[in-house]
Amino acid sequence: MVTYEASSDQAIRLRFPWFFPKILPMPLAIEDVARIAHLARIHISDEEAQRTLAQLNDIFAMIEQMRAVDTTGVEPMAHPLGGSQRLRDDVATEPDWREAAMRNAPAHENGLFLVPKVIE
Amino acid sequence: MARSHPNWEVVIGLETHAQLSTRSKIFSSASTAFGAAPNSQASVVDLALPGVLPVLNRGAVERAIRFGLAVGAKISPRSVFARKNYFYPDLPKGYQISQYELPVVVGGTVRIQVGDVEKIVQLTRAHLEEDAGKSLHEDFHGMSGIDLNRAGTPLLEIVTEPDMRSAAEAVAYAKALHALVQWIGICDGNMQEGSFRCDANVSVRPMGSDKLGTRCEIKNLNSFRFLEQAIEHEVDRQIELIEGGGTVVQETRLYDPDRDETRAMRSKEDAQDYRYFPDPDLLPLVIADDWIERVRAEMPELPEAKRARLEREHGLAPYDAAALTATREMADWFEATLAALPGQAKLCANWIMGEVSARLNRDEIELAQAPITATALAGLLARVVDGTLSGKMAKEVFDAMWAGEGSADAIIEARGLKQISDSGAIEKIIDDVLAANPKSVEEFRAGKDKAFNALVGQVMKASKGKANPQQVNDLLRAKLG
C-alpha cells in the first residue's frame, strides 16, 4: 500500500504559472460550499467545507482564464457531432426487471424500495 | 362556498399534465399500462441503473405535434430536452428529463365558454417530459415504499398565460382542454388514475391594478371539483391574508380535499435551484415540415370546426351543436345516427341530448358503454318519422331497447305497438265513438272546444293509444265539420 504525502507539486506550478494566478479571484465563500453541498445532497463537515473551499477557489481561479475569451456570436457546443435525436417506435418490449432490481436494493419489501418516510 | 370579493381581481394560470396515451414510456420500452404490480414495469432505464441511456419515443412526439396543431400553436422545428435536477426518492436519476428553454409546442389558444360569455385562453407552451414514480405512504415499519412503474411515463405539460379571472373560468378551461386531448386521441383523460392533472397558479390584486400579485402554486388537483374548490379556497385565503395586513408568500401548496384547504408543502421548503442544462444523452429534437403535414392530414375534425359545420350543414341551433361536440364520442355518435337517418338532424339531436344523455347520467356510464348503438337509435327514430310510433310509444320502445330487448322493430312487433295510421280503421273507431257519445258531439257543435278534446281522448282510448294522434285530429274534425 502506498502512503500519500500531502505535498503540492511545486514544479508544475512553476512551469504553468498562468494556471495558478497569484492573486486569486476567490469567487466562492464558505456559504457557497454549504449551498452547493446541500444542492448536491452531500453531507459535509465544517472542516471538510473549509478544505473544499480552498480547493474550489484554486480550481475556479484556473477556470477564470476561460471567461476572458470573447465568444460573441459563438454557438454553444453541446455535442461533438451535432445531429438530431433519433426516435424509437412506440412498442413495449421490456421484460419484468423487478427481481433483478430488488437484488441490489439496500432495503425492499413486496417489490417496493423502502426509504425513510417521505413527507410531502 | 365561494365568497364574493368585489374589490379584488383573481388571476389564474394553469399548468396541466396530460399523460400521453403511448404504449411504451417516453425514454424506454417499458409498458405504460396502469395498475401493474409495483416495479414490474420499471425497466433498467426507468430504474436509472448505472450505464443506461434514454431514447425518445416517436409516439410521444407525434402526440405533442397533434396537440400543437389542435390549438393552433407553433410546432418548434428544433426543441431541446433538458435535465431538471432535484433529489426525490421517486425520481430515480436525480433529475427529470423535461424541456426548458426550447419546448416542442409554442403558443396556441383554447376557447372557453362561461355562461353566455366566450373567452380565449392563451397558451404559453406545451412541452414533453417524463413522469416520476410514486411514494406509497402506508406503513412499512415506519418507512415509505417506492414504486417506479409510473417513472418515465410520457407527459405533455400544457401551460397557460395568467388569463383566467375566476375558478369558474379555470374549470371551463380545464374541461375544454380535457375534452380536447381526448378528442384528438393523445390522452385517455382518466383523472382518477392521474392521466390528467392540473396545478393552478393563483394570485389576487386590487380591482383595476395592472400589476400581478404574488402567486401560489396549488398542486394535486385531480378533479374539476377539487380545482374549483381549491382555487376558491386559495383566493379567500390570500384576500383574508392581505386584508389582515399580511403578505402572500410565493410557495407551493397542496390541496387537501378532505379538509377543503391548501397547505404549504414541506418538501418544497428549500428554495429550488433546478440547475437546468441540455441533456447530453439526447440530441435536439428536430421536427420536419413533412412530418407536421402528415400528422395534420390524419387529424380528426376539431370540435370547433365540427360545431360550425353542424350549424351550417344541418341547421342545428348553436346550443345543440355545442352540446353535441362536447366530446368526440358524442359527436361521432350523432353523426353515425344522422348518417343512418339523413335529413333528421334536429330529431337525432333531441333524442341524443335528451333520452340518451339522461340514461347515461342515470346509469353513470360513458357513451362507449351504452347498451344501444347509434344505428339502433336511428332504427327507432325511423319509426317515428314514418309514423309507426308516436313520440310516447317511441320512448317506451327506447326503454326496452336500453334494457336489451332488441331492435326497435323487434320490440314494436313483440309488443304490438304499431301505430294505427290506416284512415279506414281510424274512421271506423271514430264512428263508434261518435255514436256512443252524442252528448259530446252536441256540446262541440254548440261551440264548446273542450268537447273536441274529450272525443279525441275517447278515440285514443278505444285504439289503446295506437291511433296516430294527428290523423285522429284531422279525421274527427272532418267528420264533425
Next chain:
Amino acid sequence: MSELAQSSVAELGRLLAAKQVSAVELAELFLARIDAHRDLNAFLDVRPEATLAQARDADRRRAQGETGALLGVPMAHKDIFVTREWASTASSKMLEGYMSPFDATVVEQLRTAGMVCLGKLNCDEFAMGSSNENSAYGPVLNPWDKGAVPGGSSGGSSAAVAARIAPVATATDTGGSIREPAAFTGITGTKPTYGRPSRWGMIAFASSLDTAGLMTHSAEDAALVLSSMLGFDPKDSTSVDRPAEDCARDLAKPVKGLRIGVPKEFFGAGLSPDVEQAVRAALDVYRGLGAEIREISLPNAALGIPVYYVVAPAECSSNLSRFDGVRYGHRAKHHGDLADMIKRSRAEGLGPEPKRRILIGAYVLSHGYYDAYYLKAQQVRRLIADEFQRAFTECDVIAGPVTTTVAFGFGEKAADPVSMYLADLYTVPGSLAGIPSMSIPCGFGDKGRPVGLQLMANYFDEARMLGAAHQYQLATDWHKRVPAGF
C-alpha cells in the same frame, strides 16, 4: 509460457486458429499471471469460473467451425463497463458488490466476437482522475516503476496490458483517461471518435465526452479489436449511425506524403525536456519515412483544461445524482430522515474527487452562474473544435506529446487538484472536439519511465490514424519493450 503472454492479439488469434493453444489454456495462463502480480492491484474482480466458462465456450465455437481473429483471445474490462458476471463498481465504495442485470454493449460486442473476459480492472473512481489514486480500492502500480503511478483514469487497464497480464483491455477516455495512462506505461492507447463505440452500459461520467477505447500492445491490435467495437447502437441516442468498418484497412499504407501537423502550442514552456526529446525523435522517424511534418497552431487548445473542468463536472454532477442509496448502492447505516439518509449515503459512498467535481458542477449550473460558466465553456469548446477543423485542412493527422512529463510518483499531486488536472493538458482538447486520438510509446524519459506520442485525426478517420501509428511501430520497437520482471 511467458513468451505466449508477450504475444499480440493478432498472434494469439493465429495460434488459436492453428490449434496450437486453446482458449482455456490461454485463460489459465493469464489468470495465473494476474494472480502472480496481484501487487499491481490492477484487477478488482476476478472470477476464474466465469472466465473459464467463457473460454470453454470459445473452444466449443471454434470446434464447431467458427473462425474469427478474436475467438478465444483473453481480454479484461475497465470497471466502468457494467457486466452481468462480474461486479460493476466504477472503483467506488458507492457501488461495492453491485451486480448489473445487463452487459454493456461493448462487453456484448467483444463477447460475440468470442473474446474471453479475465475480470474487471481498477480505475479512478467513476473515471475521475489521472493517476488511479482516486480508486476506493487502492492505487495501481506502474509495472515500469512501482513508485510511479500508472496514469488514470484507466490505470488498471494500462498496468495490466503493460505487465502482459492481459493482452488487451477496454478503457474509457473522457479527457485523456486512455492516452495518459497508455503513455505512462509504454503501451498503445486508442480513443476512437466520440459516438462510434456505444455508451450503453458505460457508467456515465461526462456524457458528451465519455468514449470507450482500448489498451493494446500495438496499433495493429487496436485496429483488430476496435473493428468489433465500433458500430451503431440503437440504445444510445448519441451513437453514430454508420456502418461498421475495418479499422485495419490502412495499416499497410506507407506514410510517405502523409501531412503531419505539429501544434506549436504543445511544445511551449511547461513541456519537460525529456518528453520533448522523445517526441521530436519520433517526428524525425516519421520524417525519415517520408511524411511531411508541418507546424500548425491551435491557439485555444490551452483553454481546454478550464473548459473541461466546467463541462465535465457539470455533466457528472447530474449523472451521479442517481447514487442516492434508494434503489442500489451504498446506504449509510446511521442516518436521520430521508434527506439525511441521501446526504450521508453520498458522503460515505463517494470519494473526494467525485465529490469535488459534483460540487464544481452544481456551482457552475446553479442559478446566476450558468451563463458565466457553463454556457461560456460550451462556446469556448466550439472554438477549440473549430480550430481542429481548420487544422485538418492543412494536415492529415496531428502529432505531439501526450503528457507534459513522464509518470509521476504517488502522492505528488494528490493534494493539489489543479496540478493533477494539468496532466491532461494535451489530451483534453481532442476530447472536447470528440476526434479520435491515441498514444503510442516513443521512448523513455526521466527515471527510465516511458514517453508517449499522441496522434490525432479527424472525425471517423481512425483507420488513417492507426495506419500512421502502425507504420511507426514497424520502424521502431518501443511498443515491444516489456518492463523488467514481466
